[in-house]
Amino acid sequence: MDQVAAMILAAGKGTRMKSAVSKMLHPLLGLPMLSYPLRALRKLEIGRQVVVIGSSGQEVIDGFSDWSGVSFAWQREQKGTADAAAMALTELEDFSGIILIVCGDVPLLRAETLHELLLRHKQTQAVVSVLSAVLPDGGSYGRLVLDSAGELIRIVEARDASPVELEVCRINSGIYCVEADFLRQALAEIGCDNAQGEYYLTDMVAEASQSGRKVVFLDVADPDEIMGINDREQLSNAEMLLAVRIRRQWQSAGVTIRFPEQVTIETDVSIGMDTTIEKGVSLKGKTVIGAGCYIGEGAILQDVYLGDRVRVLPYSVLEHAVVEADAQVGPFAHLRPGSLLREKAKIGNFVEVKKAEIGIGSKASHLSYIGDATVGNGVNIGAGTITCNYDGFKKHRTIIEDGVFVGSDSQFVAPVRIGKNALVGAGSTVTKNVPENAVVTSRSRQTIYPGRGMAARTAAGKD
Structure with missing residues (x-):
């Protein structure tokens, strides 16, 4: 004008x-x-x-x-x-x-x-x-x-x-x-x-x-x-009215919001049609959610991009992250800034990801930390896996190529590269590069002492 x-x-x-x-x-x-x-x-x-x-x-x-x-x-x-x-x-x-x-x-x-x-x-x-x-x-x-x-x-x-x-x-x-x-x-x-x-x-x-x-x-x-705002009470009242307006806007656009009075959607958030949002969810900043997504109870998303049909399970926290179509996060997962999940990737319960790319169809389902890493396609990361990215002075990257299988309780001391289709034995601490299609183990040899278990100790204690 x-x-x-x-x-x-x-x-x-x-x-x-x-x-x-x-x-x-x-x-x-x-x-x-x-x-x-x-x-x-x-x-x-x-x-x-x-x-x-x-x-x-x-x-x-x-x-x-x-x-x-x-x-x-x-x-x-x-x-x-x-x-x-x-x-x-x-x-x-x-x-x-x-x-x-x-x-x-x-x-x-x-x-x-x-x-x-x-x-x-x-x-x-x-x-x-x-x-x-x-x-x-x-x-x-x-x-x-x-x-x-x-x-x-x-x-x-x-x-x-x-x-x-x-x-x-x-x-x-x-x-x-x-x-x-x-x-x-x-x-x-x-x-x-x-x-x-x-x-x-x-x-x-x-x-x-x-x-x-x-x-x-x-x-x-x-x-x-x-309504003018002159004190904190009026500020809260205005924010509640604005929140109702925003929720109704997205409901009218085809978004299901369960128990809407318990859901917070900030002004610049965008949500695709047929997405379902459960109670206790907070969508913040410039978060963009695709069509057909599911956001579970108690999840917090801050400046996040979700592709279509992404599932964020309850009580997960996602910050400045990108999650591509058909991927799944949670429950109780944490995507920190710089995280990128490719299509059909899965980050499970009590897994933390930071400045890492998780490739197409790759999975880290339980109790792991993946930081400063590039994980290829079709990788399986076992429970308790850690990328040891900080040496006390600098951060270093871990690179895990396509098709790698990582056994539970493994540690990667960065900088380190794991070649395609390699297999990392459970309990390994990997400090050197691993070639393609190799098996790597580094745990100590198992020793068995027959007859010296708990029954023997109990009997010895009675003497």
Whole structure:
């Protein structure tokens, strides 16, 4: 939208959060609070977005420095929302069109709602359009004051409202569409004669009405969208509402979520059709799950890619890993960053994999550690196998080629290579390269002492 720019008011101190971290950076389902209104604006293809920042502004700049089309304006002193808008205008001096003003602490606001507000603003040829909501109790929100014809004539802040005005149920969200030229004129006229001694942006409504300009309002269908976040309880409430929205989105897309209130799906997660998610699952970051997958109870996936028909069994933890189609992980398995499981590979219970590639159809079913390794296709790794990758100073790789059979309780002291189709005897400690199709054992020779077992010891103890 070339003729629309946006201001995001994010300069508040957020003192009720009781945090050393900027309120705008507190996360909801994996993303900082400010990213939600910015994403809504991005969906509308609004190219110029000015974020007004205050005392923790540098943190915000650092957190969003890679966002294209976003600039920052400082509000050094907290003089009110009109002053914040004036600071934003310094970044829009050459702009003439519609300015969409939103708050930085409304993470539930939908792009569709902003689009509806913009359409109403254009269709009515208004100079100011206000996004409003009807609530049973307006609380600390400003109230919309209408004339006898139902036209909006002003907004009164709760602290300045009379008892009669406080009974009004239609409240101001703090979200507006304003013609840029009118906004510049109105800001020059706004004073600070009010209960807080601040410059209220809401006063532009009375300025427009009194000069005979068109002012309209739009009631939001879901008042939760305009919920502002001022403390930790409100943050938690908003996150729960957002979580419900995300779960319903994926259920509508063909994903089965059992006991959904016990499942966490973060904002940037993607899930394929016919996937089933059991209770207690957490899907985090930019996790991508293919079609027809199964995610077992209590599993945690962080920035993971799963191909189609992957099975992740209960209580497995996967981080920054790739699992190709038809593979299986778990139960109680751990894929650490850099893990790659090829098609039909299997990592079983109490197996940990780190910076390792497991080839097509290869298996490590029980109680093993595979780190800094390349495992070929069709390899069987027995229970209790360890790649000894760290010598106390550096990490080294183990390479196990196609078709190798590794007996239980084997150790590979890296760097070491095991050739194709080799057989590693159970209990071996392998310190040197093994050629193709060879058998390697390194355990000590078994010695048997007949007649000296437990029965003999018991008898000896009675003498």
